[in-house]
Amino acid sequence: MSVIYNRVALIGLGLIAGSMAHAMRRAGLAGEIVGTSRSAETRAVAAEIGLCDRITETAAEAVVGADLVVLAVPIGAMAAVAEEIGPYLAPGATVTDVGSVKREVIVQVAPFLPDTVHFVPAHPLAGTEHSGPRSGFATLFDDRYTLLTPVEGTELEATAKLRTLWEGCGARVEEMDADHHDLVLAVTSHTPHLIAYTMVGVADDLRRVTDSEVIKYSAAGFRDFTRIAASDPTMWRDIFLSNKDATLEILGRFTEELFALQRAIRTGDGDHLHAYFTRTRAIRRGIIEAGQDTDAPNFGRTTVKKELPGG
Amino acid sequence: MSVIYNRVALIGLGLIAGSMAHAMRRAGLAGEIVGTSRSAETRAVAAEIGLCDRITETAAEAVVGADLVVLAVPIGAMAAVAEEIGPYLAPGATVTDVGSVKREVIVQVAPFLPDTVHFVPAHPLAGTEHSGPRSGFATLFDDRYTLLTPVEGTELEATAKLRTLWEGCGARVEEMDADHHDLVLAVTSHTPHLIAYTMVGVADDLRRVTDSEVIKYSAAGFRDFTRIAASDPTMWRDIFLSNKDATLEILGRFTEELFALQRAIRTGDGDHLHAYFTRTRAIRRGIIEAGQDTDAPNFGRTTVKKELPGG
Numbered sequence: 255m256s257v258i259y260n261r262v263a264l265i266g267l268g269l270i271a272g273s274m275a276h277a278m279r280r281a282g283l284a285g286e287i288v289g290t291s292r293s294a295e296t297r298a299v300a301a302e303i304g305l306c307d308r309i310t311e312t313a314a315e316a317v318v319g320a321d322l323v324v325l326a327v328p329i330g331a332m333a334a335v336a337e338e339i340g341p342y343l344a345p346g347a348t349v350t351d352v353g354s355v356k357r358e359v360i361v362q363v364a365p366f367l368p369d370t371v372h373f374v375p376a377h378p379l380a381g382t383e384h385s386g387p388r389s390g391f392a393t394l395f396d397d398r399y400t401l402l403t404p405v406e407g408t409e410l411e412a413t414a415k416l417r418t419l420w421e422g423c424g425a426r427v428e429e430m431d432a433d434h435h436d437l438v439l440a441v442t443s444h445t446p447h448l449i450a451y452t453m454v455g456v457a458d459d460l461r462r463v464t465d466s467e468v469i470k471y472s473a474a475g476f477r478d479f480t481r482i483a484a485s486d487p488t489m490w491r492d493i494f495l496s497n498k499d500a501t502l503e504i505l506g507r508f509t510e511e512l513f514a515l516q517r518a519i520r521t522g523d524g525d526h527l528h529a530y531f532t533r534t535r536a537i538r539r540g541i542i543e544a545g546q547d548t549d550a551p552n553f554g555r556t557t558v559k560k561e562l563p564g565g
Numbered sequence: 566m567s568v569i570y571n572r573v574a575l576i577g578l579g580l581i582a583g584s585m586a587h588a589m590r591r592a593g594l595a596g597e598i599v600g601t602s603r604s605a606e607t608r609a610v611a612a613e614i615g616l617c618d619r620i621t622e623t624a625a626e627a628v629v630g631a632d633l634v635v636l637a638v639p640i641g642a643m644a645a646v647a648e649e650i651g652p653y654l655a656p657g658a659t660v661t662d663v664g665s666v667k668r669e670v671i672v673q674v675a676p677f678l679p680d681t682v683h684f685v686p687a688h689p690l691a692g693t694e695h696s697g698p699r700s701g702f703a704t705l706f707d708d709r710y711t712l713l714t715p716v717e718g719t720e721l722e723a724t725a726k727l728r729t730l731w732e733g734c735g736a737r738v739e740e741m742d743a744d745h746h747d748l749v750l751a752v753t754s755h756t757p758h759l760i761a762y763t764m765v766g767v768a769d770d771l772r773r774v775t776d777s778e779v780i781k782y783s784a785a786g787f788r789d790f791t792r793i794a795a796s797d798p799t800m801w802r803d804i805f806l807s808n809k810d811a812t813l814e815i816l817g818r819f820t821e822e823l824f825a826l827q828r829a830i831r832t833g834d835g836d837h838l839h840a841y842f843t844r845t846r847a848i849r850r851g852i853i854e855a856g857q858d859t860d861a862p863n864f865g866r867t868t869v870k871k872e873l874p875g876g
Binding site: 330379380383398399401437438439441442443444445446447448450451453454455456457458459460463465467468469470471472475476477478479481482483484487490492494495498501502504505508509511512515519520522524527528530531532533534535537539540541546547 | 806816
């Protein structure tokens with residue numbers, strides 16, 4: 255694959271931006287990768303591991319001369335970054351982001367961008383429970399989806415070029431409206447995360463069941479929740495605050511269904527429970543057939559071999 | 566390791582019993598393994614793959630001369646099996662089970678057992694989303710916990726012998742009271758499963774978000790829920806019906822916390838959300854340090870490589 259952008263500026267150097275750096279290098283998609291972070295420690299780590307070709311102290315410096323600028327900061331920080339870089343953006347440059355909510359990012363960022371640049375919001379549906387500049391890896395986006403939500407009037411060519419970059423990073427790319435994106439993600443990501451956080455919090459709160467019991471006996475189901483509940487707190491706070499309406503709507507649906515199942519348990523309605531559980535099993539099959547997860551038992555977890563204290 | 570029981574009868578040949586057969590053979594723990602299942606198809610598959618040394622048509626036949634009898638059927642079927650085998654149990658034999666709820670199993674099974682046998686209920690905290698006679702494997706219990714809940718008056722020697730068997734199968738063994746077991750499992754397993762089933766059901770219900778979108782974009786968090794929501798429906802129906810009180814109590818705690826987070830989203834209380842999410846992150850660390858999960862991103866899933874239709 256050949257160079258798609260001559261200079262890519264990564265604003266923020268966490269899991270996603272770091273993985274983009276690795277993936278762009280793997281395929282030779284960027285002439286130069288410039289990176290910056292608000293945190294001096296993150297910049298130092300990024301420099302130490304050679305994550306980018308060049309690290310700058312400020313976002314304004316990073317974007318100078320860049321033909322692609324990637325906003326990879328928590329959603330709550332997007333407006334401030336956009337305001338800072340606005341005056342320094344090169345005419346004809348494309349600005350994109352990797353935020354998990356799209357309407358709010360458009361509302362926050364678009365007002366600060368000059369008319370001379372293209373704005374193509376994007377959301378790579380990939381991640382792990384880890385964060386920080388050391389957490390990225392080149393294969394993170396392989397066979398995962400990246401959703402583009404171009405705003406009305408965006409030049410088709412700018413969108414097409416960004417699509418080529420993401421495909422070069424290994425992703426499958428689709429386009430959709432920002433509001434639809436936010437609803438879909440409320441279902442497939444935001445509400446599941448809130449629920450996982452809640453369940454883990456409940457377990458932590460219970461005094462009659464000790465922390466140590468929760469941890470030792472987690473393999474019975476709970477540990478899958480803790481993985482998603484270990485994601486970056488700042489990022490997730492911002493997601494819920496900026497996708498409030500869709501999340502609250504899906505949460506309402508969730509509690510309605512949960513109460514129906516709760517009532518079935520209370521009244522001993524085994525047929526209702528059995529029918530419900532049979533239906534949900536089929537969805538798993540669909541995900542495996544679509545290549546979005548492995549069929550190996552327990553996700554193919556390698557057996558964990560560790561000496562327990564007093565085990 | 567040497568033979569611990571001369572003849573082990575496995576009643577039911579699903580994931581757990583099948584894995585026990587493999588694990589007992591790996592370590593040479595059983596002189597003979599006899600198996601049975603109510604389903605003729607399951608018996609045929611078990612015979613075909615050589616899962617046991619001998620397959621019988623009925624549970625009554627299977628237990629004759631066995632010094633260990635393992636009830637590995639859904640909880641709702643335990644009483645009928647106990648009634649059937651009661652008259653055929655060898656004096657001095659130990660009867661155990663692998664059910665996910667312990668008080669109700671004791672209530673269902675104990676009345677049918679003659680005074681001449683030992684009853685030591687057990688629960689291996691291990692499993693996958695797969696079921697059936699082909700789903701078992703020898704390493705399922707390695708480094709996982711098996712909980713024994715002996716009833717008052719059980720001979721210590723019978724409990725100790727069963728402990729040795731489970732340790733020989735790779736498990737870490739602990740003993741606790743049946744009621745405490747049921748509360749701990751309501752937190753670490755039963756409520757998480759109900760929540761996962763509910764979330765998957767909600768996603769399936771939404772007409773504005775198509776099935777295909779839910780499936781394609783599941784990597785954003787949802788797919789971890791689908792794994793646990795793919796577990797055996799009959800087994801889970803019985804678990805909820807037989808651990809009703811503890812599950813309803815933990816569900817009550819869960820909805821209380823969920824509503825508090827929901828209110829924080831509605832009112833824009835980012836500090837509350839951030840503090841909550843920071844606390845839950847620490848629990849994940851504890852689970853990894855206790856050797857109950859891998860620290861590899863996404864559980865160390867191998868990258869899924871598959872051609873998508875029209876991808």
